[in-house]
Amino acid sequence: MEDTNLNSDTAVSNNDVSAFALERQDNGIALLKIDVIDETMNVLKAAFINDISDVLKEIKADSSIKGLVVYSGKDNSFVAGADITMLDQCETAEQAVEIASSGQMIFNQIEQLNIPVVAAINGPCLGGGLELAMACHMRVCSDSNKTVLGLPEVQLGLLPGSGGTQRLPKLVGLQKSLDMMLTGKQLRPKQALKAGLISDVVPLSVLIDVATKMALAGKKKVKRKVGFVEKALESNSFGRKIVFDQATKTVLSKTKGNYPAPLKIIDSIRVGFEKGTARGLAAEAKHFGDLVQTPVSQQLRNLFFATTEMKKEMGVAGVEAAKVNKIGVLGGGLMGGGIAYVSSNNAKVPVRIKDINHDGISNALKYSFDILNKKVKRRFMQKCEMQKQMNTITGTTDYSGFKNVDMIIEAVFEDLALKQNMVADVEANCKDGVIFASNTSSLPIGQIAAKAAKPENVIGLHYFSPVDKMPLAEIIAHETTSDQTISTTVAFAKRQGKTPIVVKDKAGFYVNRILAPYVNEAASILLSGEPIEKIDKAFVKFGFPVGPIQLLDEVGIDIGAKISPILEAELGERFKAPEAFNKLIDDNRKGRKTKKGFYLYTGKKKGGKQVDESVYSLLNVTPASKLSENEITERCVFLLINEAVRCLDEGIIRNPRDGDIGSIFGIGFPPFLGGPFRYLDSLGAEHVIARLTEYQNKYGEHFKPCEALVAMAENKVTCY
Missing domain, CATH: 3.40.50.720 (NAD(P)-binding Rossmann-like Domain)
Structure with a gap:
C-alpha cells in the first residue's frame, strides 16, 4: 500500500529500522504504519515491545494528534499474526506468560488512548493482528478477497494471548466468539461486518481516507443486531452457563480430550465474564504460558513450520517450473x-x-x-x-x-x-x-x-x-x-x-503403502471378533478423524481390494489382505458409494452412523469384545510406523518431515502426535521394537521390526 494519502510535511519516527513509523497529517490525524523489515508479511515479535511503547509515548505527549489510524505498509497483509518462532525459545511457562502479558499491556495502552484509534485493515488480520485491531476503537476493512479476520491460535494448540479472549466476545457476542476461537474460523469482510467485528467495508483505494474520516468523527461503538435467544442466553449468568457447558460438551465430543487449548479458551472467557476483564486477562496469560509448553502445541507448531518450509521448496532445487496455462x-x-x-x-x-x-x-x-x-x-x-x-x-x-x-x-x-x-x-x-x-x-x-x-x-x-x-x-x-x-x-x-x-x-508410493498394513490389521482384528463400532471408536479416541473400518467404507472397499494384490506382488507377503474380504465384493459391498458396506446408509441412522449387523454373518464372525482399545490401536499404528521407517530407509520419501506431512494430510494421522516419525521419536525406537516383537510372537511375522528401525535403536538415533 503506497502512502498516497499522506501530507508531504510529515514527521517520521526517528528510528529508521523500526517496524512502526508515525506520520502526522495537517488535519490532526496521525498514521501509524506497520512494516516489518525482512518479512514478506507483517508479524508481531516480542522485540517490538520497546518500539511500540516509544511510539505510544510520543502519541500521548503530542496534543496536536487528534486521532490515529493504524495501517500496514505491505500490500498483502495487515498483520498475519505473531512470530511463532519466539515461542520455541521459551524454556518455561513463565517466559511464555511474560510474552502474553507484554502483548496485553501494549494493547491495553492502545485501547486506553483518549483519542480515536482506527484500524485500516487490508489482507490477513489474524491472531495477534486481530488482537491489535480489536484494541483499536474502530475497524474498517478493504473489500479485497485477501482480507480475512480470525483468531486461529487453537490450530497451534494455543489460545489468543494478547487480550483476544476478552475483547472478541464484547464485539461479536459470546456464541460467535466461541465459534471463532474454538475452530480458528476466519471471517470475510462482509461476514465480519455482519458479526459486528468491524464498522465498514470499503474499496482498498479509499481505505485510508475512510479510516481518517472515522478518526475525525470520534469514537463510535459498532452496533450489531442481537437476537432474542442470544440476548436471553448471554445477558445473565444462568444463560452463559448453558452456553459454556454446551461448548465444553461439544469440544470434548470432537477432541476426545486430546487437545487442551479449546477448554482453556472457554475458561479464559468464562473468567472474564464472571470476574472481570483484569482477571480474564490474567487467566488468558496463564493458560497461554501453560499451553506453549504442552507436547500438543509443540507438535502442532512443528507441523506449521514444516508446511511453511514446504511452500518455499521447488520440486527439484534450481530447476524452474514451466508455465501451465491450460x-x-x-x-x-x-x-x-x-x-x-x-x-x-x-x-x-x-x-x-x-x-x-x-x-x-x-x-x-x-x-x-x-x-x-x-x-x-x-x-x-x-x-x-x-x-x-x-x-x-x-x-x-x-x-x-x-x-x-x-x-x-x-x-x-x-x-x-x-x-x-x-x-x-x-x-x-x-x-x-x-x-x-x-x-x-x-x-x-x-x-x-x-x-x-x-x-x-x-x-x-x-x-x-x-x-x-x-x-x-x-x-x-x-x-x-x-x-x-x-x-x-x-x-x-x-x-x-x-x-x-x-x-x-514404487508400488503404493508412500501414503497407501503405510495405510495398507494399518487397514489390513484392523480387518484382522475385526475377523477375530472385535465389534466394528469398538474398533472405529478406539481410533477416533486415539485421534484419527475416522476409524479404519469406516475409512474403508468411505474410500471404497473395492479400491482396497484392487490395491492389495498390487502391493503384495511388489512388496511381499506382509501386504496380503484377509481373503474373507472377497465376500464383501461378491456381495457388492463397496461402501458409501453403493450405500452398502460395514455401515448402514439407509434408515433413521443413515450416513455411516450405525453398523450393518448383517456384515458379521457374511464374514462368519460372532462379535465379542476381548481386546483393549490400546492393543487395537497399537497393533495398527505400530505397523504403520514400521512401514513408514522402511519407506524412509528405501528413499520412498525424501525425509521424515515429508513422511509426517504425508500421513497427517493424506490419512488423518493425529496432528497432535506430529506424524509417525515425530511419534516414534516421542515413544523411542526401543519401545516400539519391544511391542512389535511381542505382537510378532503372538500374531505373526508381519509384525517383525524392520532393519532400519532396529538400527535406529542400536545406534540410539532419532528421526529429527
Whole structure:
C-alpha cells in the first residue's frame, strides 16, 4: 500500500529500522504504519515491545494528534499474526506468560488512548493482528478477497494471548466468539461486518481516507443486531452457563480430550465474564504460558513450520517450473471432477475434460456446480462469478480442444493397459512436450510410462478424495522423469492449493503403502471378533478423524481390494489382505458409494452412523469384545510406523518431515502426535521394537521390526 494519502510535511519516527513509523497529517490525524523489515508479511515479535511503547509515548505527549489510524505498509497483509518462532525459545511457562502479558499491556495502552484509534485493515488480520485491531476503537476493512479476520491460535494448540479472549466476545457476542476461537474460523469482510467485528467495508483505494474520516468523527461503538435467544442466553449468568457447558460438551465430543487449548479458551472467557476483564486477562496469560509448553502445541507448531518450509521448496532445487496455462483431465468420475474444480477454482486455469460418454462429463461439471452453488447460496460469491468460473470447464468425448493443453491429468480406472493406452493417445493427439500426470493410487509410474515415446514427460500426481478438501498430493517421479516435469508438477499442485510431497516410484508410493498394513490389521482384528463400532471408536479416541473400518467404507472397499494384490506382488507377503474380504465384493459391498458396506446408509441412522449387523454373518464372525482399545490401536499404528521407517530407509520419501506431512494430510494421522516419525521419536525406537516383537510372537511375522528401525535403536538415533 503506497502512502498516497499522506501530507508531504510529515514527521517520521526517528528510528529508521523500526517496524512502526508515525506520520502526522495537517488535519490532526496521525498514521501509524506497520512494516516489518525482512518479512514478506507483517508479524508481531516480542522485540517490538520497546518500539511500540516509544511510539505510544510520543502519541500521548503530542496534543496536536487528534486521532490515529493504524495501517500496514505491505500490500498483502495487515498483520498475519505473531512470530511463532519466539515461542520455541521459551524454556518455561513463565517466559511464555511474560510474552502474553507484554502483548496485553501494549494493547491495553492502545485501547486506553483518549483519542480515536482506527484500524485500516487490508489482507490477513489474524491472531495477534486481530488482537491489535480489536484494541483499536474502530475497524474498517478493504473489500479485497485477501482480507480475512480470525483468531486461529487453537490450530497451534494455543489460545489468543494478547487480550483476544476478552475483547472478541464484547464485539461479536459470546456464541460467535466461541465459534471463532474454538475452530480458528476466519471471517470475510462482509461476514465480519455482519458479526459486528468491524464498522465498514470499503474499496482498498479509499481505505485510508475512510479510516481518517472515522478518526475525525470520534469514537463510535459498532452496533450489531442481537437476537432474542442470544440476548436471553448471554445477558445473565444462568444463560452463559448453558452456553459454556454446551461448548465444553461439544469440544470434548470432537477432541476426545486430546487437545487442551479449546477448554482453556472457554475458561479464559468464562473468567472474564464472571470476574472481570483484569482477571480474564490474567487467566488468558496463564493458560497461554501453560499451553506453549504442552507436547500438543509443540507438535502442532512443528507441523506449521514444516508446511511453511514446504511452500518455499521447488520440486527439484534450481530447476524452474514451466508455465501451465491450460490443463486436460481424462475421466469424469469423482476424482476427475474434483481435479477439474481445484484446477479451475484455485489454480485459475481453463480445464478440458474428456470422458468416454457425456454422462461422465456431466457428472464432472456437476461436481464444480454443486460446490460453487453452495457459495452463491451462502453469499460467498455472486451468481455471475459462478457462471464465469463454470465457463472455464468444458468437456468432450474426443481429443478436440486438447491441442494447446500444457498438462494432462489422468483419472481413469486402476488398469495398467488402459493407462498405457491413455499415454499413447495423449502423445498422438496433444502438443509435443505435454506433461502426462497419472492419478494412480498404486500402479508404479515407470510401468505406466513403459511404452511412452517420451517417458520423461510422464509423472504421477496422486490426489486424495475428496479432492477439493484433502490437502495432500503425492508427486511420483519414475527413473526417467525429467527434472522440469517434476518442478512443473509440484508448482501446479501448489497452485491447486495442495501440499505436495515428492516420493519415489514404487508400488503404493508412500501414503497407501503405510495405510495398507494399518487397514489390513484392523480387518484382522475385526475377523477375530472385535465389534466394528469398538474398533472405529478406539481410533477416533486415539485421534484419527475416522476409524479404519469406516475409512474403508468411505474410500471404497473395492479400491482396497484392487490395491492389495498390487502391493503384495511388489512388496511381499506382509501386504496380503484377509481373503474373507472377497465376500464383501461378491456381495457388492463397496461402501458409501453403493450405500452398502460395514455401515448402514439407509434408515433413521443413515450416513455411516450405525453398523450393518448383517456384515458379521457374511464374514462368519460372532462379535465379542476381548481386546483393549490400546492393543487395537497399537497393533495398527505400530505397523504403520514400521512401514513408514522402511519407506524412509528405501528413499520412498525424501525425509521424515515429508513422511509426517504425508500421513497427517493424506490419512488423518493425529496432528497432535506430529506424524509417525515425530511419534516414534516421542515413544523411542526401543519401545516400539519391544511391542512389535511381542505382537510378532503372538500374531505373526508381519509384525517383525524392520532393519532400519532396529538400527535406529542400536545406534540410539532419532528421526529429527
